[in-house]
Amino acid sequence: MGLLDLPAPVFAALDDGMAWVLPPTLRLALWAAIAGTCTLLLYRALSPQARIGQAKREARDARQRLNRFDGEFADAGPLIKEQFVAAFKHLGLVLPSTLLSILPLLALLVWIETAYGYTYPAPGNTPTLTTMPEDFQSDWIGEGKPPLQNGERAPLRHILVRDDERVITEVALTAPVPVIAQRQWWNWLVANPLGYLPENIPVQRIEIALPQQTYLPFGPSWMRSWTVIFFPVMLIVSLLVYRWARIE
Numbered sequence: 001m002g003l004l005d006l007p008a009p010v011f012a013a014l015d016d017g018m019a020w021v022l023p024p025t026l027r028l029a030l031w032a033a034i035a036g037t038c039t040l041l042l043y044r045a046l047s048p049q050a051r052i053g054q055a056k057r058e059a060r061d062a063r064q065r066l067n068r069f070d071g072e073f074a075d076a077g078p079l080i081k082e083q084f085v086a087a088f089k090h091l092g093l094v095l096p097s098t099l100l101s102i103l104p105l106l107a108l109l110v111w112i113e114t115a116y117g118y119t120y121p122a123p124g125n126t127p128t129l130t131t132m133p134e135d136f137q138s139d140w141i142g143e144g145k146p147p148l149q150n151g152e153r154a155p156l157r158h159i160l161v162r163d164d165e166r167v168i169t170e171v172a173l174t175a176p177v178p179v180i181a182q183r184q185w186w187n188w189l190v191a192n193p194l195g196y197l198p199e200n201i202p203v204q205r206i207e208i209a210l211p212q213q214t215y216l217p218f219g220p221s222w223m224r225s226w227t228v229i230f231f232p233v234m235l236i237v238s239l240l241v242y243r244w245a246r247i248e
Helices: 008-018 024-046 049-068 073-101 103-116 226-244
Strands: 129-132 137-141 158-162 167-172 179-181 205-208
Touching: 008 024, 008 103, 024 073, 024 103, 024 226, 049 073, 073 103, 103 226, 129 137, 158 205
Parallel strands: none
Antiparallel strands: 129 205, 137 158, 158 167, 179 205
């Protein structure tokens, strides 16, 4: 489990509770509203609002003095320097709290991509599998009774990876995730729910063309995903909270 995956069980439990009364589309809108509100309020609590307000006024005054300057460009150096100093001072005050306040949002986005992004294919449909390198082949085992292996039943949905002669590994699809690969350095931050391919095999990556979940009854497929609902709602709520809370 990666660092940003730690809150996932809490998100899942809350989502399961909301599922009793809300359909998926409304749950997405509610998650977006929560994300926009909490991110802005957390930023307000973590940031030095008074100092940021002062820095914004200094940057505005420096810009106005430069705009009013009517001399030679060579003589504008101190005003240009003053404007840059004020701008970087403002950035230095804003950046640390911004980075800290978006960490919960990133964790929520990671969880939503797994929970609301893709789904398993319908019975009888086999997704396209792309194996890298192409010298190897992956077979989808997705329905019917799971076969016995070493006295235990295999997962109902799994992928067998083989070369020309034998099966070299097996991947259990415990979540609708469209990619499995060997572990990379960034997986300490975001882990793959499916786990990783063994390091001792030459297969680097398997892409699974899983169907995307849709939440709107109209428009092209790329307009029906969770992002089309989540990000516009979060943006609108964030702007409202920004004005209501008078955030600098």
